Amino acid sequence: MRNFKELLEENPVIAAVKDMNGLNKALESDVQVIFVLFGNIINISEISKKIYDNKKVGIIHIDLVDGLASREIAIEFLKNNTKFHGIISTKPQVIKAAKNYGFIAIQRSFILDTISLINVKNHLVESCDAVEILPGLLFKVMNKLSKTINKPLIAGGLISDKEDVVEALRSGATCISTTREEIWDM
Structure with missing residues (x-):
């Protein structure tokens, strides 16, 4: 896959999907990057395959997958059993493990006040590929x-x-x- 930063710059809108209906709409759209914000250990392989077969970049929010713990073994499971290109997590140890397995790693941060803004800077994993901040528009x-x-x-x-x-x-x-x-x- 080409450079992730270039991909994002060329595709400034990412489809974030919360269910299969949203996923199907995203697959029919022009978006190239899909954030998967749902799933469980039974269906994530199928979800990733649908995205991959449609030649889109699938990135799973690992913290939201039912049945997976936020540990390195979960990253290994995703690498061996799915076609996802990357992961999203709020947990620095998960980001580091994902990079070790060759995934795109996006660190999600909730910025609510000055203290949380400082914490994002202090807890940022240098090897992450991007930082997603929430909320995006208040x-x-x-x-x-x-x-x-x-x-x-x-x-x-x-x-x-x-x-x-x-x-x-x-x-x-x-x-x-x-x-x-x-x-x-x-």
């Missing part, structure tokens, strides 16, 4: 939430400057919370 979520709940909406976490404050308020937040003292007196 301003739209704030906008939808502010229209559907009848309560003040407070935006907190990762707000670092006036632009962030303005965008949060414009997106429907009632106010923001931040640990950054320089923002307190805006």
Whole structure:
């Protein structure tokens, strides 16, 4: 397979699928990379084969596979019994093991606040091929939430400057919370 970074740059939309229906739609689409966010030890071989047979890149989120533990033996099982090109995991030891078996390895991180942002930097496995951060887009979520709940909406976490404050308020937040003292007196 060609360089993974180039593949991502040429295909900026990845299909993340949660069930067989989503997988079938992804296989019929133009997307080239599919993140599989479901499965179990009984059906993942079949899932990987469908993706492989359609000449797409399949990457399994190993933390979400029923019946697999987050250990090196699970990586070996995937290597020997599936056609997946790579794995996604939140666990650094799984990322390292996947690289040892020749998989593409994507480290998934949840960034909720400044502390979790620092932790991502501190716990990043250098050999991983990519980092997936979640959530990817909160301003739209704030906008939808502010229209559907009848309560003040407070935006907190990762707000670092006036632009962030303005965008949060414009997106429907009632106010923001931040640990950054320089923002307190805006």
